[in-house]
Ligand SMILES: [Fe+2]
């Protein structure tokens with residue numbers, strides 16, 4: 001059975017994924033310097049994955065007789081993922097990505113738990129699939145963070 005908690009989490013996750021696409025795209029375009037190349041390539045690959053996540057969530061909302069939201073429902077959250085004024089500041093983008101991935105991991109953990117409670121295994125499967133992708137993204141950017149130590 002679907003609950004409001006499930007459809008609310010799906011709707012929030014859908015908008016978060018699209019905000020992530022927007023910020024990964026801008027950062028992949030804007031970063032400069034030799035240290036940026038690997039991060040930019042990784043962001044480019046993740047843009048498509050995050051867009052696919054939004055599509056999966058939107059389709060699940062449709063299956064639950066709900067509609068994915070349009071842009072008027074959008075309320076920007078990712079203040080730490082705005083393109084940096086210093087376009088060589090790769091570190092700030094890495095930190096912002098890690099924060100976004102942690103947020104996504106939290107959301108999909110909550111969604112998996114809510115779906116389990118509600119005996120909705122299909123939504124739970126979507127949540128676990130997306131959770132695995134976000135954990136892989138986090139691992140990748142933790143690797144970049146080691147390459148750019150804070151001092
Ligand atoms: Fe995602």
Ligand SMILES: [Fe+2]
Pocket residue numbers: 046050101104133134137
């Ligand atoms: Fe991600």
